Each structure stands twice: as C-alpha cells, then as structure tokens.
Amino acid sequence: MGGRPAAPIFFPQIVSLAPGARLGPYEIVSPLGAGGMGEVYRARDTRLERTVAIKVLSSHLSASPESRQRFEREAKTISQLSHPHICALHDVGREGETEYLVMEYLEGETLAERLAKGPLPLEQTLRYGMQIADALDRAHRQGIVHRDLKPGNVMVTKSGVKLLDFGLAKAVAPATPAVDVTALPTQAAPVTREGTLIGTVQYMAPEQLQGREADARTDIFALGVLLHEMATGRKAFSGDTQASIVSSILRDEPQPISRVHPTSPPALDRVVQKSLAKDPEDRWQSAADLGSELKWIAEGSQAGAVAPAISRRRRRDWLAWSIAGLLLVTTLFLGNEVRRLRSGPRTPTIHSFLVPPEKTSFRLTGDDSAPIVLSPDGRKTAFGAGGKLWVGSLSTGAMTPLDGTDAGTFPFWSPDSRVVGFFSDGKLRVVEATGGPVRAIANTPNARGGTWGSRGTIVFSPDFRSGLFRVSPSGGPAAPITHLESGKHTTHRWPSFLPDGEHVLYLAANHQDPRGEDSGIYVARVVGGAPRRLLSSYGSAQYASGWLLTVRDTSLLAFPFDLRGLIAGPEPVRVRDDVNFDLGVWRGGFTASDNGVLAYQTAQAGVGGQLTWMDLSGHRLSTVGEKSEAYSPQLSPDGQRALVVLGDPNNDIWVYELDRGVRTRLTTAAQVQVSPLWSPDGSEILYSSQRMSGESIEFVLTALTSDGAGARRVVYRSKERIEPTDWSRDGRYLLVDRGNIGAQDVWVIPLSEPDKAAPLVQSQFQERGGQFSPDGRWIAYQSLQTSRNEIYVTPFPGGGARWQVSAAGGTQPRWSADGRELYFVSAMDDLMVATLDGRATRLEVKEVKSLFRVNLYRGPRVGLHSYDVSPDGKRFLINDAGEVGVPRVALVTNWTAELAKR
Numbered sequence: 001m002g003g004r005p006a007a008p009i010f011f012p013q014i015v016s017l018a019p020g021a022r023l024g025p026y027e028i029v030s031p032l033g034a035g036g037m038g039e040v041y042r043a044r045d046t047r048l049e050r051t052v053a054i055k056v057l058s059s060h061l062s063a064s065p066e067s068r069q070r071f072e073r074e075a076k077t078i079s080q081l082s083h084p085h086i087c088a089l090h091d092v093g094r095e096g097e098t099e100y101l102v103m104e105y106l107e108g109e110t111l112a113e114r115l116a117k118g119p120l121p122l123e124q125t126l127r128y129g130m131q132i133a134d135a136l137d138r139a140h141r142q143g144i145v146h147r148d149l150k151p152g153n154v155m156v157t158k159s160g161v162k163l164l165d166f167g168l169a170k171a172v173a174p175a176t177p178a179v180d181v182t183a184l185p186t187q188a189a190p191v192t193r194e195g196t197l198i199g200t201v202q203y204m205a206p207e208q209l210q211g212r213e214a215d216a217r218t219d220i221f222a223l224g225v226l227l228h229e230m231a232t233g234r235k236a237f238s239g240d241t242q243a244s245i246v247s248s249i250l251r252d253e254p255q256p257i258s259r260v261h262p263t264s265p266p267a268l269d270r271v272v273q274k275s276l277a278k279d280p281e282d283r284w285q286s287a288a289d290l291g292s293e294l295k296w297i298a299e300g301s302q303a304g305a306v307a308p309a310i311s312r313r314r315r316r317d318w319l320a321w322s323i324a325g326l327l328l329v330t331t332l333f334l335g336n337e338v339r340r341l342r343s344g345p346r347t348p349t350i351h352s353f354l355v356p357p358e359k360t361s362f363r364l365t366g367d368d369s370a371p372i373v374l375s376p377d378g379r380k381t382a383f384g385a386g387g388k389l390w391v392g393s394l395s396t397g398a399m400t401p402l403d404g405t406d407a408g409t410f411p412f413w414s415p416d417s418r419v420v421g422f423f424s425d426g427k428l429r430v431v432e433a434t435g436g437p438v439r440a441i442a443n444t445p446n447a448r449g450g451t452w453g454s455r456g457t458i459v460f461s462p463d464f465r466s467g468l469f470r471v472s473p474s475g476g477p478a479a480p481i482t483h484l485e486s487g488k489h490t491t492h493r494w495p496s497f498l499p500d501g502e503h504v505l506y507l508a509a510n511h512q513d514p515r516g517e518d519s520g521i522y523v524a525r526v527v528g529g530a531p532r533r534l535l536s537s538y539g540s541a542q543y544a545s546g547w548l549l550t551v552r553d554t555s556l557l558a559f560p561f562d563l564r565g566l567i568a569g570p571e572p573v574r575v576r577d578d579v580n581f582d583l584g585v586w587r588g589g590f591t592a593s594d595n596g597v598l599a600y601q602t603a604q605a606g607v608g609g610q611l612t613w614m615d616l617s618g619h620r621l622s623t624v625g626e627k628s629e630a631y632s633p634q635l636s637p638d639g640q641r642a643l644v645v646l647g648d649p650n651n652d653i654w655v656y657e658l659d660r661g662v663r664t665r666l667t668t669a670a671q672v673q674v675s676p677l678w679s680p681d682g683s684e685i686l687y688s689s690q691r692m693s694g695e696s697i698e699f700v701l702t703a704l705t706s707d708g709a710g711a712r713r714v715v716y717r718s719k720e721r722i723e724p725t726d727w728s729r730d731g732r733y734l735l736v737d738r739g740n741i742g743a744q745d746v747w748v749i750p751l752s753e754p755d756k757a758a759p760l761v762q763s764q765f766q767e768r769g770g771q772f773s774p775d776g777r778w779i780a781y782q783s784l785q786t787s788r789n790e791i792y793v794t795p796f797p798g799g800g801a802r803w804q805v806s807a808a809g810g811t812q813p814r815w816s817a818d819g820r821e822l823y824f825v826s827a828m829d830d831l832m833v834a835t836l837d838g839r840a841t842r843l844e845v846k847e848v849k850s851l852f853r854v855n856l857y858r859g860p861r862v863g864l865h866s867y868d869v870s871p872d873g874k875r876f877l878i879n880d881a882g883e884v885g886v887p888r889v890a891l892v893t894n895w896t897a898e899l900a901k902r
Contacts, residue, residue, distance in 0.1 A: 017041060017056070023095045026054055026102060042105065045090075052090060053103040081142065085135040087155065087162045106162055111226070112151035119233030122264060126298040128154075128161045129227050133291030135163045136223065140216040140287055147214050149222035150203040151229065201242055202235055206250050206278050217280040220290060224275025224283075231268065232260040236276065250278070266397060267297045274358070281808075282358075349897045354599065354889040357399050359827070360386035364589060364601050364887055365582040367446070370409050371589060371601065372889055375417035378593030380433065382411040382420045387788045389422055391433045394597070394891075402431055404438035406784055407766050410447060414473070415454045415501075421473075423447035425764075426740040428460055430473060441475040445740050446721065448493035448585065449540070455501035457526055461493040464585075465697055468492050468506055470526055481526055482506070488518050494540035494587055498563065499594075502526055505534070505541045505548070507586060514538055514586060521550060523566050534568045535559065539581055544592035545896050547573075551581045551588030554603040558899065573899050578603045580887065598895040602888045609857025609866070609879035611642070611656070618831070618852025621875065625661045630654065631857065632675065632864045633879055636682045636706075639871045643676040643685060645864075653687055655706070658877075666708040674864070675723040680731045682706060686715060688723050701734070701749075716754045722747070728772045735760075735770035735779065746770040746781050748797070760799045761792075769812065769865070772796065773819045778838050780805070780813035780822055791824045793836070793843050803843045805834045812865045816873045823869060823876075829854055831867070831876070857881035 016039065021028040025047045032040040038055040045052050082088070091102035111128075114120070120128070132154065139146060146153075148165065155162040201209075205221035208214055228236040236254040239245040254276065256269045271293045277283045284290040354372065356362045363369045363384040370384020381392040389405035392398070402408075408422040408429070421430045427440040428450060443462065450460035452473070459470050459481065467482040481504075482492050489508045496505045502525055509519040521541040524531040534541075534548070541550040547558035548568050556579040560569035580589035580601040589601030611624035611633060630644035642656040644663075652667040653676045666685065676687040684703045691698045701716040701724060716722070718738070725746075726735040732751060737744040738759070746761040746768065761767045766784040773780070779796045782789045791810035794802040805813075809827025816823070822834045830850040837844040856866035857879045866879040 023054060023056070023098065023100050024093045026052065026093075026100075028054070038101075043102075045102070051105045053105045054100050055103060056098055056100040081139055081144065083135050083138045085131045085160060085162055086138070087164050104162075106155045106157050108155050108157035110152050111154035111156055111161065111230075114156050115151055115229060115233060119261075120230045122231070122261075122268075123298070125227065125230040126268075126294050128156070128230060129223070130291050130294045130298065131160050132163065132223055132226065133287045133294065136216070136219050136287040137291065140219070145214050145216055146219050146222075147208070148203075149219055149226065151226065154226070201245050201249075202237055204249065205280070207280060209246050209249060215280070216287065217283050217285065220275050220283050220287060221277075221280075223287070223290065224272050227268070227272050227275065228254055228257060231257045231264060231272075234260065265297055267293070271297070349895060350893045352891045354381065354392070354891050356383075356385040357390060357401075362887065362889060364889070365580070366584050368407070368409055369582070369585070370411055370422070371582075371587075371591070372599050373411050373413060373591045374593040374597055374599055375413045375433075376415055376594045377417040378595040378597035380413075380417060381599065382413065382422075382433070384408060384411070387784050389420065389431075391420065400435070402433075402435060405429075405431060410449050412450045412452060414452045415497075419452075419473070421450050421452060421458060423450070428458070428462075428471070439475070441473065442469070442471045442478045448491065449495055449587075451495045451497045451504060453497040453501040453504070453526065454499065457501070459495045459497065459504050459526060461491075461495060461506075463697070464493070465490050465511070466492065468495050468504070468524070481528065482508075482522075482524050482531060492522075493585075496540070496542045498523070498543050498566075500563070503566065505543065507537065507540055508533075509538060509586060521548070521568075532566060534566070539586055539588045541588075542590070542592055544594070544598075545596055547896070547899075549575070549588075549590065549592060551579050551590065554579055554581065556588070556590055556600060575895065575899070576600065576890075592895075596894045596896055598892040600890055600892075602890055609881055611644075612878050612880040614852075614876050614878050614880075616851060616874065616876075618854075620880075623661075624656055624658055624877070625663055627882075631866065631879055633866070633868055633877055634676060634678060635868045635870060635877055636678050637680060637871065638682055641682075641706075642868070642877060643678065645674055645676065653685065655685075655708075664708070666704065675725065677724050677727050677734075678706070679703070680727060680729050686724055686727065686734070701736075715751065716749055716757070725769055726771045728776050729774055730776060733772070735772065737768040737770070744768045746779070760796070761794060761802075771813050771815055773815050773838065774817060775819055775838075778819075778843065780815065780824075782811050782813065782824075788827060791822070791834075793822070793838075795841075795843075801842075803845060805836070805845055805848065806832065807848065812867065814865075814867070814869050816869060817871055818873070821873075823851075825854065825856065825867075826850070829856070831878075854878060855881045 017028050019028055019030055026043045026045055029042045029044055032042050032053065038057050041054045043052050043054045087106065088104040089101060090104065093100055136146065153163065153165045155164055203222045203225045205218045208218055225236045237245055237248040237252065239248050257264045257272060258266055258269050271290065274284055275290060364371045370389060372381050372383040374381055379394055381394065383390055387406055389402045389408040389411055390399050391402060405422060405424065408424045411420050411422040413420060418433055419430050420433050421428065423444050426443060426445050428442040428444045429438050429440050431438045444460060445462060446464045448461040448464050450458055452458050456473060457470050458473055459468055461468055467480055467484050469478040470481050471478040484490060484492065488510065490511045492506050492508050494507050498505065503523050504526060505521060505523055508522050510516060515538050517536065519538045521534045521537045522531045523534055537550050539551050541548055543561060546561065548561040549556060549558055555577050556575040557572035558575050559572045580603045582589060590598065592598045608627045608629045609631065610627045613621040615621055628646060630646040632645045634643045640658060642658055644654050644656065645651050646654050652665055654663050654665050656663045674688055676685055678685060683706055685706050686701060686703045689700050689702060691700055699718045699722050700714055701722065702712050703715050704710060704712045720738055721740060722736045722738045724734055724736045734749040734751060736747050736749060738747040739745050744766055745759050747757055748760045749757040760779060761781055767781055770779050770781040777796060778793050780791060780793050783792055788809050789811045790804055791806040791813050792802045792804050805822060806824060810824040812825045814823045819838065820836060822836055824832050826832050831852055831854050832848060833851055834848040835846040837846060858864060858866050868877050
C-alpha cells in the first residue's frame with residue numbers, strides 16, 4: 001500500500017503522527033493520506049529493513065467502539081487473503097491507544113488518480129478488470145465481501161492492480177459448501193446498524209443504498225461501475241447532489257460504452273450492463289464468471305479468432321451460456337462481413353460464438369429440441385430457448401422471442417428469410433420472423449424436420465416413422481412424396497431443399513439398425529419419381545455453396561455436389577472435426593446459409609454421466625459403476641438397486657446393483673424403450689416401448705419381473721405417445737405423460753381398469769413429469785404455463801386446484817419419503833428443496849431454498865430425469881456430467897475459404 005491517494009478519500013483533519021515516531025519496530029517516514037477509516041503512513045521496518053505502509057485508526061474515530069471493532073475485523077479479514085492483486089498484510093499491532101496494520105508498500109498511483117487523466121485503453125481496462133475480478137473471487141470464496149470497491153481503493157502498479165482497504169469488508173457465509181466455515185472470522189454482534197450506508201455512494205449497489213445486506217454481487221455491481229469508468233473516463237452514475245446520485249443508481253442505466261467509444265466491443269457493454277443490473281439476481285453471480293467474460297473479450301480482441309472455452313467449473317453459477325443476446329468478440333463487424341461475403345473470394349474467414357438470451361439456454365438436441373438454423377440470406381438465426389422460439393440478428397446481436405411458439409421444435413426458414421416454420425402441439429406452423437399470428441397448416445404427430453423450397457412448397461416429415469409429405473404454406477391437404485420401403489427403411493427425415501426448388505435431400509434409415517448399409521442420404525423430386533441414393537450416411541444433410549454437408553461421428557464433411565446431375569463426389573473434405581451429432585434423433589448439429597455462413601454445435605469431449613452419491617450439501621460420497629451414456633436413474637424402493645436407460649439411438653433397460661456397481665441388461669428388443677419404473681414393492685419394472693406395424697405405431701407399457709427372468713405382461717396400449725412417470729405407493733395407479741412431444745398432459749391409468757385412463761392435468765400448455773406424494777394425496781408435475789417450466793402441485797384424485805412451488809424455473813420433481821419436502825432442479829441448475837405442508841385440504845408452501853449446484857447429464861432425451869432421492873432422504877443418486885461444459889454454438893463466416901487449405 002502506498003503512493004498518493006486521490007483527493008476524495010482524504011479526511012479533513014491533521015495527520016497525528018510525525019516523521020520519526022515509532023509504532024513498535026516501525027518508524028514513521030511520511031504521511032501518505034487517509035482511507036475510509038484510517039490514516040496511512042509510509043514507514044520503515046527496522047527489523048527487516050524494508051519499506052512498509054502503516055494504517056492507523058483515525059484519531060477522530062478512536063473513541064468509537066464500533067470503529068475499533070471494524071478495525072480489528074479488518075486485520076482478521078485481510079490476514080486471510082493471499083492474492084497477487086490484493087495488498088498483503090504483514091503485521092498487526094497496538095502501541096498504547098493506537099491500533100495499526102502493517103501493509104505491503106506499493107509504488108504507483110491509485111486508479112482514481114489515473115482516471116483523472118482520462119479513460120484507459122481497452123487492453124488496460126480488460127486487464128485491470130480481470131485482475132480485480134480474480135481478487136474479488138478469492139475474497140468471496142473465503143466468505144468476504146469488500147463493500148467499498150472504488151477507484152481510490154485500487155492501486156495501479158507496474159505489475160498490475162492491487163485492491164486496498166478491506167476495512168469495510170464483512171465476513172459472510174460462504175457461497176459454496178466447499179468453503180471451510182471454521183476458517184471465517186467470527187462476529188459476536190453486527191457492527192453495521194440496520195439501514196446504515198457503508199461505502200462510497202457513486203459505487204454502491206441499489207441494495208446497499210436501500211440498507212439491505214451486501215453480498216458478493218454487491219462487489220460485482222461496483223466492479224461494473226469501475227469498468228464503465230475505466231473505459232469511458234466518466235462516472236457511470238452522476239448527479240449534482242448525493243440524493244440525485246442515489247436516484248440515478250436506483251433508476252437509470254448508464255450510457256453504453258460503445259456509444260462513447262464506438263470501437264469498444266459490444267460484448268463489453270453486455271458484461272457491464274449485466275454487472276449493473278438493479279436486481280442482484282440478474283447480475284453475474286460470481287466474480288469468476290465476470291472475469292471469464294473479460295478474458296474472453298480480451299483474447300478475442302488480441303487474436304481476432306475463436307474465443308477460448310470456459311470451463312464448466314467457472315460457468316456453473318449460471319445456466320450454461322446464459323449471456324444475454326450477443327455474438328461474442330466479432331459482433332461489431334460481423335454484419336458487415338456477412339454482407340460482403342458475396343463480393344469476392346478474399347473475404348476472410350471469421351470465427352465467433354453464438355449465445356442464448358439471458359437466463360435461458362439453447363435447446364439443441366433431443367426429441368423436443370429447436371436447434372439453431374440460419375436464414376438463407378445469412379443475416380438471421382431461429383432457435384429455441386427458454387421454452388419458445390427466438391429470431392436473432394447476426395448484424396446487431398438482438399434477439400426477439402416469437403409469441404405463440406411455446407415448446408416449438410425444429411424451426412426452418414422460408415426462402416426469402418421472412419417466415420419461420422416450426423412444429424408444436426402436433427402441428428406444422430408458420431409465423432413471420434418479425435412476429436405476428438401463428439398459423440397451423442398440417443398435422444405432424446412427432447415431426448422430424450421441415451424445409452421450404454424456392455417454388456413455394458414445404459416438405460416435412462410428420463412422424464418419426466413415416467415418409468415425407470408436401471404442403472402449401474397457405475395450408476390445405478398434405479400429399480406424400482416418398483414412401484417407406486418395407487423391410488428397408490422405417491423413417492424418412494430431415495428434408496432439405498436443393499436450390500432448384502424441385503428436389504429435396506433427406507435421410508432414410510431403419511430403426512432396427514440405423515447405422516446399417518441401407519441408411520443413407522437420398523434425393524427425391526417433390527412432384528414424384530424414384531428417389532436416388534447419394535451416399536451412405538446415418539444423419540442429416542444440407543446443400544450449401546456447392547457442397548453437400550453431413551456429419552459422421554464428430555466430423556462435418558463436405559462432398560462436392562453436381563446440381564445438374566445430382567451427383568455427390570466420392571472424396572469429402574473435412575470442414576470441422578468438432579461438430580456434435582444428435583444420437584437421439586440422428587441429426588448433425590450444423591446449419592449453413594446461401595452466402596457462406598456456417599453455424600454448428602460443438603461436440604463435447606467425454607460425453608456421458610457418472611452415477612454419483614451426494615449428500616444434502618452436495619458433497620460427493622461415492623460413485624456407481626463407470627462413466628457411461630446411461631440416463632434416467634431410478635432407485636428401487638429398498639435403495640439397493642437402480643434402473644437406467646442405456647444405448648442410443650435405440651436403448652434398453654439396465655439395472656445396477658449399487659453395492660457392487662455391477663449392471664445387468666434386462667431388455668434386448670433393439671427398439672426405443674424409455675421411462676422405466678419400479679413397482680412399489682420392487683418386484684416388477686414397468687417401461688414404455690414403441691411397436692411398428694407397417695406405418696402404424698403403437699405405444700405399449702410392459703411390466704417384467706425385476707430380475708428379468710419372468711414373463712412380460714402388457715399393462716396398457718395406446719395409439720398416442722405415452723411415457724410412465726410414477727407408480728402410486730398403493731400400486732393402484734400409474735401416472736403417464738400422454739401426447740405428442742411438446743404437447744404432453746398428465747394422465748392417470750387405474751391399473752385395475754386401464755380403459756378408464758383419464759387426464760388429471762390437461763391444458764393448452766405442456767404438462768409432464770407427474771409424481772405421487774408418498775401418501776397419494778398430491779401430484780407434483782412441471783408445466784410450461786408461464787413459457788418456462790415451473791413446478792406445481794395438485795390434489796389427487798380430484799385435480800383442479802394447484803399451487804406453484806418453484807419461482808425461477810423448475811423441472812424433475814421428486815418427493816422425500818415422508819412427503820414433507822419436494823425436490824426439483826431450477827432453471828439455473830440448482831438442486832432445490834421446498835418444504836410443504838399437505839396435511840390439510842390446501843397445500844402450504846413454507847420454504848423453498850437451494851441445496852447445491854448440479855451439472856446433470858441428461859442424455860439425448862433432455863426431458864427425462866437425471867437424479868433420484870434415497871429412501872432415507874439423506875442422499876441423492878445424481879447422474880453427474882462432471883466437467884463437461886455447456887454446449888456451444890460456433891459461427892463461421894466464409895467457411896469455404898478454409899477448404900482450399902485442407
């Protein structure tokens with residue numbers, strides 16, 4: 001600590017120690033100034049012959065017990081912090097009535113002095129911001145909040161910045177169970193009176209100004225103010241009086257940095273805007289996350305290429321990639337580059353990433369997904385996030401939700417890039433990209449993609465076991481254009497028009513052996529004629545820029561394609577080697593525009609989950625078996641075994657013996673089998689399977705003995721899709737999700753009279769995942785009524801009334817054994833617990849709180865559950881994804897320019 005503090009932090013008083021005065025072994029050399037609570041001197045350590053900074057309690061405060069208590073706490077606080085960007089504490093002492101701290105002496109100037117000369121260059125703003133964020137992260141992990149972060153408390157040295165003056169820091173409970181609470185400073189009584197403002201007004205968060213408790217997010221707000229001031233040289237919030245400054249902080253948004261300095265990356269605007277959110281819940285939830293974003297921008301600014309991956313550990317405080325609405329690194333000039341792609345071959349290839357809207361995540365894989373698709377002109381994207389479809393602009397980064405598209409899947413564009421087609425509630429629908437009324441034009445029970453040709457025809461796959469159909473965008477009867485060849489193919493899916501508007505590409509495959517030699521990419525005329533096989537494949541394909549694109553394993557391959565002869569070249573070029581393939585629906589995770597823009601979901605290394613026992617605090621206790629792509633774990637009633645679904649695209653039911661970690665296969669039917677359930681006594685296992693007869697599909701609920709040795713019995717048959725979710729403890733009822741994907745309702749099947757199956761929760765919204773309370777009086781389920789999944793509880797058997805349990809998103813409800821608690825997973829991937837009282841006729845929700853953060857492996861069927869609660873309620877069996885990161889969507893402009901280099 002040293003240098004000359006900025007004028008605003010001096011006290012109007014006479015320095016009380018003269019040069020030559022001694023405090024223990026320390027000899028005062030000269031005054032340096034005053035901080036928020038103490039006077040600061042340059043001194044000499046006579047024992048070690050080094051220069052130090054000494055801070056003593058200001059004389060006008062020395063008589064205050066409260067100030068002394070704060071001073072003592074500062075010593076304890078700083079002594080716990082060892083970090084290259086936090087001023088080090090060497091010693092603590094008392095000389096008579098004078099209490100003092102001996103600090104590291106720093107050569108340099110305060111950030112306040114530096115800012116008096118004008119704004120910082122972008123590189124310095126980002127570097128100092130990263131260093132401050134890293135220092136705050138260290139403090140926050142030790143349960144310490146600074147509460148007075150401002151330019152006068154940041155020292156600029158040759159080696160970077162150093163944080164000063166934790167004198168106003170307050171020891172708080174650690175944010176994560178991993179922090180040892182015994183290491184935190186103790187506090188017998190609060191030293192800040194309720195309603196007292198602690199800090200410097202221009203850098204205080206709204207909750208501080210309102211006298212509420214400060215936490216780590218309060219420091220994040222202050223860091224956002226610092227970033228804005230470093231980048232612009234202007235105060236983020238200003239006014240003629242303190243009252244007007246307070247009013248500005250509570251009401252106003254600061255001017256975006258990019259308006260002051262147009263060359264500033266818009267991503268920095270987003271980082272600052274999120275830091276300065278009025279509600280702490282809307283800010284970055286950790287300094288580590290904020291620092292990672294700054295690093296991302298900094299490396300992008302230096303390299304101009306692909307932003308580095310951010311680890312899941314640094315990302316798990318928020319839903320993976322929930323940065324609101326921007327392209328990373330290259331957003332500022334991406335729109336211009338997209339428009340210039342046609343101008344000549346010299347346009348450079350640009351790499352960046354797409355991110356979902358704030359507080360949402362992309363729905364990229366699975367039966368109910370809505371993966372990103374580029375508009376033909378390469379200017380926009382359509383995608384699913386937060387329970388609905390959105391349209392994003394590549395030139396501005398703006399993203400707009402489309403009303404009426406709740407639970408929409410597999411979007412596609414009209415050839416003029418003005419209308420979006422999609423599927424929901426068993427219908428093919430269209431909506432203007434700018435919003436407006438949604439029109440239904442065809443029935444599609446379980447769609448597998450659509451495409452819109454240049455001659456005004458839509459071709460779509462209405463069901464996962466059907467041929468392709470065509471229909472007019474204005475509606476009318478749908479006509480078949482391909483027919484399944486018995487014994488060869490059981491599905492035609494993922495149609496994609498060629499530029500002539502007359503021919504369409506598609507995948508033809510067989511559910512019994514989708515990787516077999518009969519599977520391939522075919523081309524067919526929309527008006528009829530024999531289809532032609534182009535190449536062997538087990539995934540989707542698209543024509544773009546003279547190439548036929550498809551994914552094999554994780555490689556995006558480009559085959560040269562002759563549009564006149566409809567012939568694909570024999571030797572492909574590898575475009576990328578990190579592209580995801582959706583095993584659940586046999587689709588490559590990529591999309592390309594007409595003008596050379598490519599977007600793709602990056603493949604994740606080490607995909608799979610590890611069944612892991614965790615306690616109520618989230619501590620890992622042990623693991624079960626090896627890491628695998630098993631999902632939907634369910635514990636047996638005695639807690640000794642666990643069911644899982646394993647294998648894609650077709651899957652089977654397996655059972656783990658938990659004490660030995662040994663797994664046994666129970667089904668070998670080579671078909672889709674999902675949602676296994678234990679009978680209440682553990683003697684049987686129920687599951688759902690799909691059976692095909694010609695082009696007719698039947699869904700069957702089958703029970704088999706839990707050792708797999710006995711005969712199977714059919715419990716229920718349905719022409720409509722059903723998946724069982726729970727079996728009542730008295731053995732009398734089943735709960736099932738019934739309906740097309742994205743349009744399910746919760747039904748009850750009385751096992752003694754299955755023909756009397758009836759809906760319990762049914763509406764225009766999707767409801768699913770029903771769970772019986774142990775006493776059978778309540779049903780918990782999730783619903784999309786509010787455009788995102790929330791947890792509700794309704795009475796059983798009556799239904800009707802309902803109570804919302806979650807407030808910030810919720811899926812996967814699970815009851816405790818005594819029915820007093822209901823667990824669920826929040827939208828931010830917290831495992832939550834709600835304390836309920838259901839003894840009366842009305843349900844009372846007493847408390848809802850977070851237990852710990854989870855990173856769940858869900859498999860390709862993202863709607864299925866990923867954890868279960870032990871019978872004694874003391875542990876959770878969690879399908880843990882470990883350090884697998886949140887899926888990313890990469891964007892490449894002028895992607896064909898790189899093909900010549902390969």
